Amino acid sequence: MMDQPYSTLSDTALADLLKSGDQSAFAQIYDRYWRVIYGHVYKMLQDEEEAKDVLQEVFSEIWVKREQPYTNLSGYLYVSARHKVLNLIRKNKYQSAYLSSLAGFAADHSTATLERLDEKDLAAAIEREIQALPPRMKEVFELSRKENLSYKEIALRLGISDKTVKKQMYKSLQQIRLNLKDAGAMTIVILASMRG
Template sequence: MTFQHRLSDQELVDLLKTGNQAAFTEIYDRYWRIMYGHVYKMLLDEEESKDVIQELFSSLWINSDRIPDQLNLSGYLYVMAKNKVLNLIRKNKFQTAYLNSLATFINEASTATMDELNERDLATAIEREIQSLPPRMKQVFELSRKENLSYKEIAKRLGISEETVKKQVHNSIKAIKHHLKASGGAALLALAFLR
């Protein structure tokens, strides 16, 4: 039995805040199984649950200096785990929406278009055009189309006006359409997320 094993959660947190690795190890040993159980109940996926737990404890170690002085450690870890699960679900939802948008276009595209471009070529062409946008325009476009944020949310996040966001998205779409058309991908103009 180690010295840390006899310490209370609060004493361990106090040591963790000073960068004490033994305190971190004891917290991990005490709580990883419990937190894994909570996360697994939410995700029902063993691998994703393990990833969330790894991220949870990595975040605890990296941000240990920002842990509140007085807290219920198990409650704190549970809230962190729940937030990480919700972020993962949101991220997966946006990725799914983006892929569904691409699938919708592919299903509606003409046979001639599909003969010209397979799915990978299509995604590559679109992504190449997005990556070639100027940095700020690209950032605004991706927040709008890949993360599904509203103009208002983007404006708030980036500290710019909604009108600027609207113009940046419009100009991004215009530039992407122009380059796709110029490169022979005229059929790509119908892509749902470029409307």
């Protein structure tokens, strides 16, 4: 097996080598997955530094816990990253102007609610709420969250002022938040992950 370059090894083979403390196997795992994990985390946090910190924690942890069996390496990394993002939100360490109108809402819900949620159901519920928005509000919301346009870019495209865009976004988030108030803080994560 060691005649093969590390880049050609399967995740399972790399996990076995990692277990024995093989630093090259760890480096290969990092090279293989850091971009996708970083992208996943950044999509939720919209903050470069926070995303880098989470990425570092995820890979540090996999080295520290290298003796445990990793049957699904990519799945483990994805879930680990997601949990770390949720913990950041729970501890109120993460703030973003983009989600400031929802920040207080998240703090009002218990973490137990968070754990019971089915992400797919919630994403579908949010999508229903977006579709139910008044036409202009919906258009502004989708340009921001799905096409990842800035308020300025949306204003230019629709021929309205930045201020109007900001107001429409605030109203959209408020309306979605009110209609989904039983869903808990996961709403924030889903809304964030819809961006881009």
